[in-house]
């Protein structure tokens with residue numbers, strides 16, 4: 082398989098590199114060090130239209146599918162993984178709306194999201210646990226022309242920021258049907274009863290805020306249900322599968338950044354008169370990192386092509402997410418080791434990479450959950 086980008090993808094990557102080098106690289110470290118959401122930089126990014134990359138041009142998108150979205154996540158993560166996090170968590174609700182929403186919902190929400198007029202968040206994980214997506218407890222009760230939603234979600238990324246406009250929530254509409262009784266709803270910011278908690282400081286995704294969300298008797302029109310009643314689980318599993326490709330692409334960008342930093346420090350550092358890259362103890366793990374980066378790139382490209390062709394892709398996606406996020410952790414670790422003691426100091430960018438890589442193994446399905454999906458292949 083050729084990895085070459087097509088003409089549109091090359092233009093996309095070049096445009097992203099312009100933003101990444103011109104605006105993101107010179108300005109983002111101060112925000113990451115302070116664990117602060119970069120509002121002005123994000124506004125600049127939104128105005129460039131990259132949030133719509135994957136989606137239907139009829140709704141203002143770029144039409145480049147998951148392959149395009151993976152390029153965006155990778156290029157942003159090469160500079161700052163947290164910026165890619167904001168992008169990919171905005172993409173999850175957009176994916177649910179784009180794939181399953183009515184024309185009315187798409188015009189009302191997908192279009193302004195593609196135009197970058199606001200950012201979105203998704204509410205799946207609850208305080209009682211996120212790995213078992215089917216065990217959601219948030220309730221949505223039908224009442225005349227409305228649904229009334231009550232319950233809470235945790236770790237909802239993007240939801241606490243000034244640019245946040247809307248969340249997609251998975252809630253129980255029909256408890257007697259178990260996992261078939263879940264449905265998804267669009268809830269705009271400002272709906273009475275919708276409140277947001279405070280972001281905490283995290284070891285990774287430092288500039289992205291991840292907050293608790295509360296719905297207390299929150300009344301929304303029936304038209305805000307995405308797709309069919311009872312399709313919530315199917316919708317979120319597909320959304321998470323696409324999200325896993327974007328997490329893998331974030332891991333790929335992060336691993337490339339780790340190797341770049343290791344290269345530029347390692348080539349200049351002499352100890353006892355000899356360059357540290359004369360020691361195979363450092364270069365062999367970096368050779369492994371380069372090999373794994375290549376493998377992850379192929380896996381991401383393959384999983385994205387399957388997703389865009391509407392072919393089965395959950396198994397490949399789980400393998401891709403598992404492999405790419407674990408390899409990013411190894412790349413971050415050896416890059417820090419190359420820096421010796423300096424790698425322990427926050428002035429050195431490499432110091433943040435192990436934490437940034439670590440969270441990737443947890444969200445959008447932990448490494449254990451990916452292994453569970455893959456291990457199903459073993460049953461007769």
Ligand SMILES: Cc1cc2nc3c(=O)[nH]c(=O)nc-3n(C[C@H](O)[C@H](O)[C@H](O)COP(=O)(O)OP(=O)(O)OC[C@H]3O[C@@H](n4cnc5c(N)ncnc54)[C@H](O)[C@@H]3O)c2cc1C
Pocket residue numbers: 170202203204205206207209210211212213234235236237238239283285286291440443444445446447448449450453
């Ligand atoms: C930075 C960050 C951002 C996030 N953003 C969002 C967001 O925007 N929206 C959202 O809805 N969620 C978000 N999440 C939540 C994330 O998806 C969950 O944390 C994740 O799915 C795990 O759920 P949990 O934290 O409840 O862990 P639990 O489900 O309680 O799991 C705890 C541990 O048990 C293991 N485990 C659980 N079940 C099994 C099993 N069957 N077999 C083997 N091991 C198992 C898990 O792998 C994990 O190690 C975010 C999380 C983080 C860290």
